[in-house]
Amino acid sequence: MKKLNFILKLTCIAMSLFFLSNTLKAQSNIIEHEVKYLSVAPVIDGELDSNLTYLKPREFPVKNKSNNNNPDVDVSYRLAYGTDFFYVYIEVDAEKLVYRDRAYQNGDGFHMVLAKPIADNEPTEEFYVLAGSAVNKKSMEWTRNIFWYYNVDNIFKRTSKDTQLMFLEKDGKTSFELVLPWKDVYPYHPWISENIGFNLCFVKAIGEKEKNIYKVLEDEMGAENSSRKYKNLKFQQPLHETENQTYFVLDRNNIKGKETISGISATVSAGKDNEELIVKIISGENTLVDYSRQTFTCEQGVNIKHFDINKNPIATGGYKIEWYSKLNASKGETYLTSLPEFNLPEIRKEIESIKENISKPSYQTLQFKAFEIDKELNEVKTYETCGNQRLAISKILSQINKGKNGEDIIYGKRGFIRKAYRSELDEKLIPYMVYIPDDYDPNKKYPLLVYLHGSASDETNLKGAKFTIPEGFIALAPNGRGPSNCYTWDNAQADIAEALNAVTESYSIDETNIILSGFSMGGYGVYRTYSEAPEKYKALAIFSGNPNIANMWSGTNNYMDFTQEKNLEIFKNVPMFIFHGKKDINCAFDITQGIIEKLNNNGAIVKFVTEDDKGHETPGQKTILSYYDWVRAVLNNDK
Known part of the structure; x- marks a missing residue:
C-alpha cells in the first residue's frame, strides 16, 4: 500500500509539473x-x-x-x-x-x-x-x-x-x-x-x-x-467613455448553395445603453438583396452578439455587406461570395467530351484549370472571399460550352493568356503564361521573348513586367516549377524547355530570334538557362539579377557561380543587355558590376546600363527605350 501511495504521489507531482510547464510556456x-x-x-x-x-x-x-x-x-x-x-x-x-x-x-x-x-x-x-x-x-x-x-x-x-x-x-x-x-x-x-x-x-x-x-x-x-x-498580444479591457462603438465581421465570407449568412458584432459601451445595427446584403448590381436589423441592450464593456442576416437563400454571385449603427457613427463593409457547385469528376468528364473539338494545348489548359479551381476551393479560408474562384468556374463552364460547339476560345485569345502543358517528365500539368499580340497572324513568324520571374512569384508576373516585351514579340513566362528555386532545382530547367516547346508548337515562332530575359532571381535564371541550352537563345537581357544567387541562398557551393570567369566562357559572342540600379541592396549592384569586365574579357557583347537612383525595381523610361533599341539591333544582327 505504501508503494502504491508513493507511485500515486509521484504521478500527481509529474502531472502538476506538466501543467505548470505548459502554463509557463503559454505565459512566456x-x-x-x-x-x-x-x-x-x-x-x-x-x-x-x-x-x-x-x-x-x-x-x-x-x-x-x-x-x-x-x-x-x-x-x-x-x-x-x-x-x-x-x-x-x-x-x-x-x-x-x-x-x-x-x-x-x-x-x-x-x-x-x-x-x-x-x-x-x-x-x-x-x-x-x-x-x-x-x-x-x-x-x-x-x-x-x-x-x-x-x-x-x-x-x-x-x-x-x-x-x-x-x-x-x-x-x-x-x-x-x-x-x-x-x-x-x-x-x-x-x-x-x-x-x-x-x-x-x-x-x-x-x-x-x-x-x-x-x-x-x-x-x-x-x-x-x-x-x-x-x-x-494581451489587450486591455476597454474603459470606454464616449458613445457606443461597434465592429462587425461575417461568420464566414464564402458560402455554397442555401447556407445561412451569419455575423458577429462587438459593441463597446460606457454603460447600460441600446444599440441598433443594420446589415445589408448588396448585389454586384448595387441592388439590396436582403438585410437584418438587430436591436439589443448593451452593458458596460464589450458586448458580443451572433445573429443571422439573410431571411432567404441568395443566388450565386459576389456581394457587398454594408453595416452601420443607427445610434452612433460606427459603420463598415465587407464582402461575401456565394459559390456555384463545382464537381471535379463531372467537370473532367465534360472536358473529355470536347477533347476532339479543341487543340491539345487548350485541352490540357482546361484540365489544369479544373484541378486548380478544385484545389483552391478546398484550401480557401472561411474569412476569404472567393471572387476569383467564382469567376474561374463561370469561365471554364463557358469555355467547355463553346468547345461543344467546336469553338476553341483559348487558342483564339490574344493578350496575356495563362495556359498549361502536361509534362513528359512526370505527367504533371504545369502552367505557363504567354502574351500574344492583338494582330497575331499565324502565317507570319514572330520573335519570342522568354521571361523568367523573380523569387516569391510565378508565371503571372509577366503582366507586371510587360515593359520587357518589345513590340511585335510573342512572350513566354515559364512557371519554373516553384517560386524560389533559382531555376536550378525542382526540375526548373526541364520546365523551361517544355514550356518553350509548348509555345513553339502552338504559335508561329521564329526560333532563330528567341531572347531570354529575367528579373532578380530570374536574372540568375538567365545565366543558368543559357548555360544549359545556348543553342536556343540569340541574346540575353538581365534586369537586377544576381549571378551567384543559387549558392548564396542554398548556403553551398554546389551550383554554377557566374561571378567566376571559368563559367563565363559560354557567353562569348552573345549579345547581353544588363541593367542594374546602383542603389539595389536586395541583389547587390556591386556583384553585377564586378562581372561586366569578366564578361567582356570572355568575348560577350555587353550593353551595361545603370541608374544612380534606382534600387531593386523596374528601370526608368530612358533605360527601357535603350533596351528596345538593343533588341532591334539584335534582330538586325547589328552586334
Missing part, C-alpha cells in the same frame, strides 16, 4: 504589458500625441547587426488599439532618417506580423506581414505601407487608403507612426478573435550598406513560403 509567449485601449484614434503625423505619452515604451529583446562595428542605436516601440484600429509608434535615437530601396528590409523601416495563433503556439500559416518604409521619392511610395506577405503564398497585397503611416525627424529622434484599421487585417479583432499573434522588426540603416535589426521575437519574417512565429 505573451507580450509583456497589455495593449492599452483608446476611444479615439491618434493623429497620424509621425509624432506621439501629447496625451499618449503614458503608453509604455517597449524594448526589442532581439538585436542583430550586419557588421559588428555598427554603432548601437536605441529603438523602442509603443502599442495601442481601438474599436476599429491598431496603433504602433516606433522611436529611434537618430537625428536623420535614411532612405533606401525597400526600406522595410534595408532601413529605415519595419515589418510587422499579425497572426492567427495555433495550438501550443506553434508557427502559423495564417498571418499578415505589414511592411512600412521611410520614402522620399514617388517610385518607392508603394513601399510606404503594403502587406509584404499574406498567409504563406501571397505577396504584395495592398492596404486600404485608411492605413496611415508617417515618419518624422525631430529633436534628435526619428519616429514612425502607424494606424492600421482592423478591416485591413480581416478578420482579426481583439474582441472577436480568440488570440492575435504579433511580431515586429525594425531595420535601422547604418552608413552606406550596413544595418541594425531589432525584433520582438527571433524569426525571419520576410521568409518566402514559410510559417511565422509570434507572441500573443
